[in-house]
Amino acid sequence: MQSTPLLTARGLTKRFGATKALTDVDFDIHAGERVAIMGENGAGKSTLMKLIAGVYTPDAGSLTLGGDAYAPATPTDAIRAGVSTVYQEPSGFSHLTVLENLFMGRQTTRALGWLDKKSMGREAGELLARLQLPTRLLKRRMGDLSLADQQQVLIARAVANEARVLILDEPTSILTDTESERLFQLVDQLSAAGTAVCYITHRFDELERVADRFVVLRDGQNSGETDDPDREGLLRMMGSVSSVTVGADGGLVAAEDAVPSAIAEGEGGTEGEGGVLTGSGVADAAAATSAPVLVVDALSSEGIFRDISFAVRPGQITGLYGLVGAGRSELALAICGELPIDAGTIAFQGKPYRPHSSRTALEQGIAYLPEDRKTQGIFPHLSVGDNLSAAALRGVSRAGFVSTAGERDLVATWMDRLSIKAETPASPITSLSGGNQQKVLLARLMATNPQLLILDEPTRGIDVGTKREIHRRIRELAATGIAVLLISSEMAELLELSDTVHVLHEGRLTWSAVGSEITETAILRAATGAAA
Amino acid sequence: MSDVQTGAGAASAPTRPDTRRRAPERTPGSGLKPTGGLAGLAKDRRVVLLALIVVAFIAMSLISPYFLNTANLLTLLQYSAVIGVLALGQTLVILGGGGGIDLSIGSTLSLCSVTFGLLSVGGGMSPWLAALLTLAVGAVLGLINGLFITLLRLPPLIVTLGTLYLYASAAMVLSNGVDINGFDRDGFSTIGQTSVAGIPFQVLLVLLPLFIVGAFVMHRTVFGRQVYATGSNADAAALAGVNVRRVRISLYMIASTLAAVGAIVTASWLLNARPAAGSGFELQAITIAVLGGTAITGGVGKLSGTFLALILVAILNSGMQLAGIGSTYQIGLLGLVLIVSMLVRSRGAVRETAL
Numbered sequence: 051m052q053s054t055p056l057l058t059a060r061g062l063t064k065r066f067g068a069t070k071a072l073t074d075v076d077f078d079i080h081a082g083e084r085v086a087i088m089g090e091n092g093a094g095k096s097t098l099m100k101l102i103a104g105v106y107t108p109d110a111g112s113l114t115l116g117g118d119a120y121a122p123a124t125p126t127d128a129i130r131a132g133v134s135t136v137y138q139e140p141s142g143f144s145h146l147t148v149l150e151n152l153f154m155g156r157q158t159t160r161a162l163g164w165l166d167k168k169s170m171g172r173e174a175g176e177l178l179a180r181l182q183l184p185t186r187l188l189k190r191r192m193g194d195l196s197l198a199d200q201q202q203v204l205i206a207r208a209v210a211n212e213a214r215v216l217i218l219d220e221p222t223s224i225l226t227d228t229e230s231e232r233l234f235q236l237v238d239q240l241s242a243a244g245t246a247v248c249y250i251t252h253r254f255d256e257l258e259r260v261a262d263r264f265v266v267l268r269d270g271q272n273s274g275e276t277d278d279p280d281r282e283g284l285l286r287m288m289g290s291v292s293s294v295t296v297g298a299d300g301g302l303v304a305a306e307d308a309v310p311s312a313i314a315e316g317e318g319g320t321e322g323e324g325g326v327l328t329g330s331g332v333a334d335a336a337a338a339t340s341a342p343v344l345v346v347d348a349l350s351s352e353g354i355f356r357d358i359s360f361a362v363r364p365g366q367i368t369g370l371y372g373l374v375g376a377g378r379s380e381l382a383l384a385i386c387g388e389l390p391i392d393a394g395t396i397a398f399q400g401k402p403y404r405p406h407s408s409r410t411a412l413e414q415g416i417a418y419l420p421e422d423r424k425t426q427g428i429f430p431h432l433s434v435g436d437n438l439s440a441a442a443l444r445g446v447s448r449a450g451f452v453s454t455a456g457e458r459d460l461v462a463t464w465m466d467r468l469s470i471k472a473e474t475p476a477s478p479i480t481s482l483s484g485g486n487q488q489k490v491l492l493a494r495l496m497a498t499n500p501q502l503l504i505l506d507e508p509t510r511g512i513d514v515g516t517k518r519e520i521h522r523r524i525r526e527l528a529a530t531g532i533a534v535l536l537i538s539s540e541m542a543e544l545l546e547l548s549d550t551v552h553v554l555h556e557g558r559l560t561w562s563a564v565g566s567e568i569t570e571t572a573i574l575r576a577a578t579g580a581a582a
Numbered sequence: 583m584s585d586v587q588t589g590a591g592a593a594s595a596p597t598r599p600d601t602r603r604r605a606p607e608r609t610p611g612s613g614l615k616p617t618g619g620l621a622g623l624a625k626d627r628r629v630v631l632l633a634l635i636v637v638a639f640i641a642m643s644l645i646s647p648y649f650l651n652t653a654n655l656l657t658l659l660q661y662s663a664v665i666g667v668l669a670l671g672q673t674l675v676i677l678g679g680g681g682g683i684d685l686s687i688g689s690t691l692s693l694c695s696v697t698f699g700l701l702s703v704g705g706g707m708s709p710w711l712a713a714l715l716t717l718a719v720g721a722v723l724g725l726i727n728g729l730f731i732t733l734l735r736l737p738p739l740i741v742t743l744g745t746l747y748l749y750a751s752a753a754m755v756l757s758n759g760v761d762i763n764g765f766d767r768d769g770f771s772t773i774g775q776t777s778v779a780g781i782p783f784q785v786l787l788v789l790l791p792l793f794i795v796g797a798f799v800m801h802r803t804v805f806g807r808q809v810y811a812t813g814s815n816a817d818a819a820a821l822a823g824v825n826v827r828r829v830r831i832s833l834y835m836i837a838s839t840l841a842a843v844g845a846i847v848t849a850s851w852l853l854n855a856r857p858a859a860g861s862g863f864e865l866q867a868i869t870i871a872v873l874g875g876t877a878i879t880g881g882v883g884k885l886s887g888t889f890l891a892l893i894l895v896a897i898l899n900s901g902m903q904l905a906g907i908g909s910t911y912q913i914g915l916l917g918l919v920l921i922v923s924m925l926v927r928s929r930g931a932v933r934e935t936a937l
Contacts, residue, residue: 388820411824420821427821429814431881440811441822443804450803494822 053116053516056081056246057102057133057215062111064097066546072270074166079215079246084237086249086261089288090513095250099217102248103135104128110219111360116214134208135217138224142200142207144193149174151192152207174210181206181236198229205236209245216250222256223510226539227372228578234259252513254281255542285514340364341400343533344416344502346385349394354380355557357394362502364460367524367534369548369568371541373577376554378537379421382504386418388410399501412441417500419491421507421537427491428479434473435461438490443495464493485516492523502529506537521547541570627875630923631890638894644900656782658850662896663784664691664844666889668863668936669870670796671837673888675738676871677800678833679813679880680731685742687841687867689749690723693858694845696753699762699855709766713846720842721835723749728831746864762855784847792840797885809833813880869916870895873919873923894919 055078064072072094079085087095099108102113103516104122115122115131122128125135136232142151149167152174166546171188178185183202192200201221208216222230237260241247245387257264258279262298263301266273266287274287342361350356355377362368372378385396387405398414405411420426429437438461439446446456451578461475468489472482481485495503505524509517524547538544544551551568553561553576561576563569642649668687675684697719702712723745730741800806811819811831820826841860849855874891876883895916902912 386821400880407823407825409820409825412823418821420818425815426817427815429811429816429818429881432810436807436810440807440819440824443807447804450805452802452804452807454802498823 055079056083056116056575057120058114059098059102060112062098062101062108062113064101064106065109070270072101072108075267075270075272077102077265077272079248079458080216081214081246082241082244083263084241084247084249084261086251086257088251088264088284089267089268089273090515093267093273093288095267096219097270099135099219099248099250102128102215103133103217129211130214132214133217134211134213134215135219136201136204136208136221138220142192142204145191147189147191148195148203149188151203152177152210154207177206177210181209181239183236196229197224198226198232201222201225201233202236205233205238205240208314209240213245215246215248217250219250220252221249222251222253227574228373229542243258252517253348253540254284254514257281257284288514295432331530343399344385344535345397347395347397349381349384349396350392351380351384352392354389355554357556358559359394360552360559360562362533364501364533365528365529365531366549367536367547369544369551370535370537370554371539371544371551371573372554373539376577377557378554379506381554382418382506382535382537385504386416386533412498412500415499415501417441417495417498417502419495419506419508421510423484423488423491423510428487430480432479433476434465434470434472434479434482434490437479438464438470438475438493439497441494445498460497464497468493468496469519483513483516485512485520488512488516488520489523492520496527500532502533502535504535504537507539508536509538509543517543532540541573544573545570622669628884628887628890629676629922631874631887631894634919635894635897638897638901642897642904645901646904649901654844654904656785656901658896658900659780659785659789661900662892663782663789664848665863665866665870666849666892667792667840667844668860668867669874669888669892670792670836670885672864672867673871673883673885674796674800674809675833675837675876676868676876676878677813677880677883678809678830680816681738681828682731682813682830682833682880683738683868683878684724684727684741684834684837685739685864685868686723686727686745686749687837688860688863688865689746689753690720690838690841690861691845691848692753692856692858693723693749693756694720694842695849695855695859696757696762696857698846698849700756702766703762703764703855709850715848717839717842720839720845723841724835724838725831727838728834731834732827732830750858750861755853757857761857763853765849765853771856782924784851788843788847792843793885793889800885805829805832809821810881813882815881866895869920873920889907 057077059077062072062075062077063070075094075098077098087098088311089095097106101108104125104127105119107123113122115133120131122131122133128134143154146154149171153170172346174188175185181202183206187195187199187203192203195203201224201466205216205218216237225233234256237247237249250264251257251260261279263275263277264279264284265275266284268288276283276287339364342363344362346361347359349358358381360368370378370381380389385405386390387407387410391404396405398416403414405414405416411418424430429440431441435457441459442460443452443457446453446460459477464470464476465472470482470489471486472490479490482490492505492508508524509520512520521543524534524536528556536544537548538547545568548568550564551562551573552559553573555577561572563572648654668691671687672684675682694716698712698716701707701715705712707715718766727738727742727745730745731738797820800809808819808824808829811822811824812826816826819829844863845855845859848859870891871883871888872878873895874883874887874889876888898915898919899912902915903909
């Protein structure tokens with residue numbers, strides 16, 4: 051761009067102990083510009099943003115804002131100067147109202163410190179109206195809003211704080227596609243009004259929509275930047291792959307595990323890399339006609355989902371799509387016995403099945419990978435090994451006593467099989483990257499020898515490289531005859547992996563399709579209730 | 583208004599933790615290097631406690647010539663046995679997470695004392711049968727706590743505060759508020775007054791074995807692992823097939839059964855059952871558990887830490903007594919040690935979970 055940048059960073063360097071997180075990084079952004087910061091996990095994206103937001107202070111290098119030196123010592127300094135950040139998980143005050151959230155730290159007061167609610171309400175109403183957000187939200191408690199609404203309130207708060215630079219850290223990772231679109235419109239509006247928007251994302255699908263320019267970091271250094279949202283070029287800059295082919299459906303397939311395009315298009319790819327290519331037609335036909343391992347018939351749970359019927363077959367990946375609130379995860383939890391069933395039946399391996407808890411589900415051979423790795427998955431205080439073996443301890447113990455050797459073997463086997471990158475099994479689970487943590491959770495389930503694997507958002511918030519690896523593992527697991535029920539809000543993932551897709555809309559199953567009938571448009575129509 | 587907020591809100595939280603938080607994350611295994619060996623070692627509470635024990639030991643032997651006397655050291659352990667058994671139970675309850683805490687174990691000990699006295703002195707039962715029944719009563723009292731907490735989802739702090747009063751009151755009612763004396767010296771002195779090779783019975787055959795068995799259970803059994811998993815993340819534990827309720831109920835039952843053990847040991851030692859025998863013990867037990875490195879939020883802690891904390895507290899109390907420092911000062915020092923030990927912790931573990 052021609053004009054002087056609003057914010058510049060020169061030679062930013064940040065060390066954490068022995069590790070250099072950022073080395074000599076330069077960064078510019080102009081008023082009204084939308085810039086995507088890209089890179090694999092650990093490339094330094096978040097560190098760069100946190101230096102700008104005053105969360106960290108740089109070891110070397112300098113920043114300017116609006117032409118003046120800018121050295122925020124705290125996030126409050128940054129916000130005062132006009133740099134606001136909205137983090138991945140909404141971090142508002144959930145017990146307070148939206149109005150109180152908007153004015154936190156800068157309440158309007160009258161004499162004696164009385165809050166001037168009237169004028170605050172008026173000001174907030176004008177603000178929300180200007181951002182085309184519903185003003186009826188003002189009196190609601192923050193915690194009662196959907197994550198998407200909370201996020202928009204926090205963006206509105208940034209606007210209220212007169213943010214000149216707005217940093218969004220993976221804002222769409224918790225949103226459904228329609229909610230994301232609402233967010234994009236808000237961002238468009240702000241950038242049109244002159245706000246500079248820095249946007250961290252792992253999602254290639256939204257790049258063109260959200261950014262004018264792409265800045266790529268790699269191993270804590272500038273790797274390049276471009277105006278061209280071409281995926282291949284960007285991935286090469288990120289160092290993710292040496293050469294890439296882009297699938298017909300828009301999914302990315304690295305050259306080394308690319309399958310012939312005809313198969314990828316037609317079958318959605320049950321085949322793993324170079325393995326088990328027994329002629330797709332034959333393998334698929336066999337899997338499609340084999341007796342289903344799970345049959346759900348007219349299942350209902352009061353007020354959550356109603357009259358749901360579908361089957362999951364061994365060796366196949368059955369996709370389940372729906373917007374947030376459609377009842378996807380709830381359906382999975384009901385199958386695991388963690389949510390009451392009011393009507394309908396489930397048959398598992400040909401026998402009637404009535405789950406009481408995850409424990410009985412696991413014993414029968416149904417394993418569930420929960421949606422939220424942090425709150426439902428990992429044991430944050432325990433080691434990698436303890437996290438991995440947690441569900442399978444009975445298998446390596448006698449009369450309640452755990453066999454040390456048995457457990458060690460179990461952990462070693464699965465760390466090796468899923469190539470989990472950890473220093474030792476005794477390392478704390480929190481020392482692992484998100485992707486490796488997810489692999490530990492997958493290993494935890496696999497160690498129980500499940501017949502049915504329910505994966506709820508298996509690659510949420512995981513970098514591109516690991517995501518592709520997890521996709522390959524899922525295909526491999528299915529190829530061994532395990533039935534996989536894949537819940538995903540990421541269209542590309544669903545299209546790439548699923549043999550069959552079912553779509554939920556407001557608790558009802560609205561659409562099902564097999565193989566080549568699966569299309570993005572049809573899924574979206576069904577998910578939004580457009581299809582009959 | 584605004585100046586105050588900047589200083590307090592921002593400076594303390596996000597800027598300082600960055601080095602500490604990231605270092606172990608980025609360099610697993612070599613996490614000790616950046617902060618230096620000493621600081622790394624200090625993250626293990628047991629090392630800190632061991633150092634404090636050595637310092638306290640030397641200081642006390644200098645202050646009082648009587649401290650190093652074998653008889654004194656044994657008495658020191660003998661007095662610690664009962665509170666140690668309670669601290670063991672308290673550690674387990676806290677480890678199980680979900681705000682787990684048992685304020686009622688002191689009253690449980692009192693009620694079990696009275697029960698034991700009534701059964702053996704009043705009922706004329708053999709000491710061993712009376713002991714067995716007392717243990718069962720202890721288990722039931724814990725079951726009541728556990729059921730209120732898990733099935734009715736009431737906060738442990740409130741439930742056990744309630745039963746603290748309930749059980750204390752029951753002990754008073756059953757005993758009419760007076761001590762039960764008249765324990766048959768021959769029958770009971772086996773439990774309370776014998777010693778093997780100079781080491782008192784309650785240390786050699788109660789305290790040490792319970793800690794050893796406890797440590798083994800916590801690390802080598804499915805149950806022990808389930809306790810850590812439940813304490814670390816109860817939702818994840820449930821999804822991994824752990825029966826979280828059953829684990830937590832078991833922990834309350836273990837804690838109260840251990841309080842019954844304490845009651846039996848005390849009564850047999852003093853040949854007397856007091857209706858307020860355990861009054862105040864619950865807070866001492868919590869203090870020792872937390873001092874030993876058990877995170878009050880659950881999932882983190884080791885029985886070896888609790889044991890070391892017990893020794894430290896015993897040395898401090900006994901040493902100060904010998905030095906003629908009154909108990910009014912003793913409890914003050916204990917409070918100080920507790921808070922300082924928390925400072926050591928917050929520089930390490932707590933920061934890692936701050937963001």
